[in-house]
Amino acid sequence: MGWKILLVDDETMISDVLEAYLQREGYxxxxxxxxLDALRKADSVKPDLIVLDLMLPDISGEEVCRLLRKESDIPILMLTAKSGEDERINGIVIGADDYVTKPFxxxxxxxxxxAILRRASKGQExxxxxxxxxxxxxxxxxxxKKEILLHNESISVTPIEYKLLSNMAxxxxxxxxxxxxxxxxQEDGLSYEGYERSIDTHIKNLRKKVETDARDPKFIVTVFGMGYKFGGVPDVKNAAL
Structure with a gap:
């Protein structure tokens, strides 16, 4: 299966044309x-990239971008009729990866x-x-994709839970x-003001999602007096990115 792209634009003609071009390329x-629908779909579909128009009928594209950035680092390409330098800079500042002005x-x-997906995948084809x-x-x-599969089924985790599991794994x-x-x-870019013991709560919640028996964990193992380690057995030589 190819990359998943979410197009967010209230101009049907524009989104239909982009859809045709992207599908032709295998997306x-x-x-x-x-x-609001874009935020719901971003959570349920988990796209690899979002094409986001700034002029939306309910909340602005800027606000959508800000809300997405609180939970995810998914690549965002902004579309807008605003062509001024300040608007372009602001788009990048709030979290966009690139910016295209209409007409395009x-x-x-x-x-x-x-190009954005190549950068995001760090050279993976x-x-x-x-x-x-x-x-x-x-x-x-x-x-x-920042996705976790348990027995071939995708499971829903928070950004913090994903960071914890992926880093340990x-x-x-x-x-x-x-x-x-x-x-x-914190170093991975998530805004988080928790304290050390709050990690225990995230680990407890994560175990409920990935362990067959959370009382006898196989993946997230407690090392008494020290912390936690990942106890899974690699199937192949995993090259961490």
Whole structure:
């Protein structure tokens, strides 16, 4: 399956044209006509990139971008009729990865999307190729899509839970103190003002999602007096990104 793109634009003609161009390139396309629906689809579909118009009928594209950035680092390409330098700079400041002004060439948008996805995947040719797999694929972490699969089923985790699990899984057996994990969350760009013991709560919630028996965990193991380690057995040599 190819990359998933979410188009957010209330101008049907524009989104239909972009959809046709993107589908021709093999992308799976989803569409929203307003900001609230875009936020819902971003959570349910988990697209690889969002094309976001700034002029939406309910909430602005800028606000949609801000809200997305609180939860995710998904690439965002902004579309707008605003062509001033201040508007372009503001779009980048609030979290956009690129900026295209209307009217635009659909081919240019496709090329920009391809460039953003290349950067996001750090040179990987196809989505899903950077995976960490454990215990005969009982647990799979897709480092590009930021998705966790348990027994081939995608499970819903918070950004903090994903950061905790993916960071520990990159180094199975390594012991992380609570402070280590707290620093990992913060250095990875998540705005988080928790304290060391709050890590225990996130670990408890994460265990409920990934462990067959949370009282006898196999993946997230407590090291008494020290912290936590990842106990999964790698299926192949996992090259962490």
């Amino acid at each position: 799976e396309v989803f569409k929203s006509e307003n900001g 060439s659909p081919r240019e948008v496709v090329v920009r999307i391809q 196809r989505p899903g190729s950077a995976q960490l797999s454990f215990n005969q694929r009982q647990l799979v972490i897709d480092l590009i 990159k180094h199975p057996g390594r012991v992380y103190s609570r402070m280590d994990l707290l620093e990992k969350i």
